Amino acid sequence: MPVLNAPVLDQTVRHLYVHVPFCPSICPYCDFHVLTRKSGQVEAYLERLEREAAWLASQYTVELDTVYLGGGTPSFLRDAELEALVGSIRRHLGWGAGENTLEINPGTVSPARAALWKSLGFDRASVGVQSLDDATLKFLGRQHDAAGAREAVSTLIGAGFRVSGDLITAVPGQPLEGDIHGLVGLGVDHISAYTLTIEPGTEFARRGVTVQEDDERAGFERTEQLLTAHGFARYEISNYARPGQESRHNLAYWNNRTYLGLGPGAAGHYPAASVSEAALTSRRTNPHLHTWLTGEPGEAEAIDAEEYVTDALFMGLRLRTGVDLADVSQRSGLDVRARHAGAIATNVERGWLELDGTWLRATPAGWWVLNRVVTDFLEA
Numbered sequence: 001m002p003v004l005n006a007p008v009l010d011q012t013v014r015h016l017y018v019h020v021p022f023c024p025s026i027c028p029y030c031d032f033h034v035l036t037r038k039s040g041q042v043e044a045y046l047e048r049l050e051r052e053a054a055w056l057a058s059q060y061t062v063e064l065d066t067v068y069l070g071g072g073t074p075s076f077l078r079d080a081e082l083e084a085l086v087g088s089i090r091r092h093l094g095w096g097a098g099e100n101t102l103e104i105n106p107g108t109v110s111p112a113r114a115a116l117w118k119s120l121g122f123d124r125a126s127v128g129v130q131s132l133d134d135a136t137l138k139f140l141g142r143q144h145d146a147a148g149a150r151e152a153v154s155t156l157i158g159a160g161f162r163v164s165g166d167l168i169t170a171v172p173g174q175p176l177e178g179d180i181h182g183l184v185g186l187g188v189d190h191i192s193a194y195t196l197t198i199e200p201g202t203e204f205a206r207r208g209v210t211v212q213e214d215d216e217r218a219g220f221e222r223t224e225q226l227l228t229a230h231g232f233a234r235y236e237i238s239n240y241a242r243p244g245q246e247s248r249h250n251l252a253y254w255n256n257r258t259y260l261g262l263g264p265g266a267a268g269h270y271p272a273a274s275v276s277e278a279a280l281t282s283r284r285t286n287p288h289l290h291t292w293l294t295g296e297p298g299e300a301e302a303i304d305a306e307e308y309v310t311d312a313l314f315m316g317l318r319l320r321t322g323v324d325l326a327d328v329s330q331r332s333g334l335d336v337r338a339r340h341a342g343a344i345a346t347n348v349e350r351g352w353l354e355l356d357g358t359w360l361r362a363t364p365a366g367w368w369v370l371n372r373v374v375t376d377f378l379e380a
């Protein structure tokens with residue numbers, strides 16, 4: 001790939017993802033690293049987490065802008081456990097100056113707990129609503145009903161959180177319009193809408209559940225029509241926000257920034273100084289709980305400048321704004337536009353990408369076939 005200049009990459013890590021793998025029960029579509037808790041496991045998890053946080057602090061320059069506690073169900077931790085976890089993060093890595101999100105299961109919310117979460121420093125709640133239709137929730141194996149989800153969101157908004165609601169679309173028989181109007185009516189300012197996908201190894205895969213392409217397409221298109229009419233903007237392929245309410249943390253992923261991954265199964269993207277000379281950054285995914293508890297680290301994968309560029313295109317094309325090729329060229333030191341001229345021209349001609357100055361973005365038609373579009377860049 002043509003070289004432009006020396007890469008200019010920020011060596012300070014500004015984002016932290018923490019994985020809490022425990023859930024009250026396992027949903028039949030879930031393929032995350034999750035477990036129901038067993039005696040002694042959370043204590044061991046918290047001890048190891050403290051050591052890993054200290055190790056990360058010793059390895060990297062960290063100045064956090066965002067913290068995101070995901071899972072699993074972080075809000076399923078008992079109050080003292082969550083306090084201990086936040087204490088470990090604050091002691092070794094500090095806290096986010098811009099945004100601190102807690103993933104929350106509706107069944108775990110009460111006014112007292114919402115107040116505690118707020119006092120611990122969380123300002124944003126990502127709530128696993130999924131649907132406001134009891135039959136759909138039952139089909140998805142969720143532990144809450146629609147009334148419980150409504151109450152949880154109202155409580156969190158009342159406690160002062162910015163609230164994002166998760167929505168699953170393309171569920172057989174789901175009243176999609178009712179779900180969307182209902183969720184907006186609760187006052188959330190951000191919605192993550194993901195199509196139900198049947199991943200190998202899940203309970204749904206074993207049962208032979210399938211998703212109809214018509215439902216998938218309706219979920220993809222109708223969700224945007226309805227949410228746009230309600231004043232939300234689709235700023236990423238699966239995420240909608242009222243103005244100014246986008247997720248700062250997730251934008252860091254889509255903009256290919258570095259971030260720390262803390263906890264079992266957590267993925268991280270790091271400044272690469274020590275991995276290899278050719279590496280610009282590195283990626284490391286922690287092992288699952290039992291191995292992670294032994295202290296074994298995940299294997300670091302060196303990301304060279306070419307791979308860095310491909311990653312930046314993959315993720316940046318998910319955004320409505322698209323990706324600034326000049327910025328990626330500067331960060332990687334490579335001339336991105338020259339290297340991918342063929343893939344860009346072909347997809348602009350097909351009507352799937354558009355080039356606006358130095359910005360490359362997917363058109364609405366291109367979003368629907370994004371996997372195919374990015375294959376052209378991989379083959380370049």
Ligand code: SF4
Nearest residue numbers: 023026027030071072
């Ligand atoms: S609550 Fe979320 S993380 Fe836990 S099993 Fe269900 S889908 Fe997976």
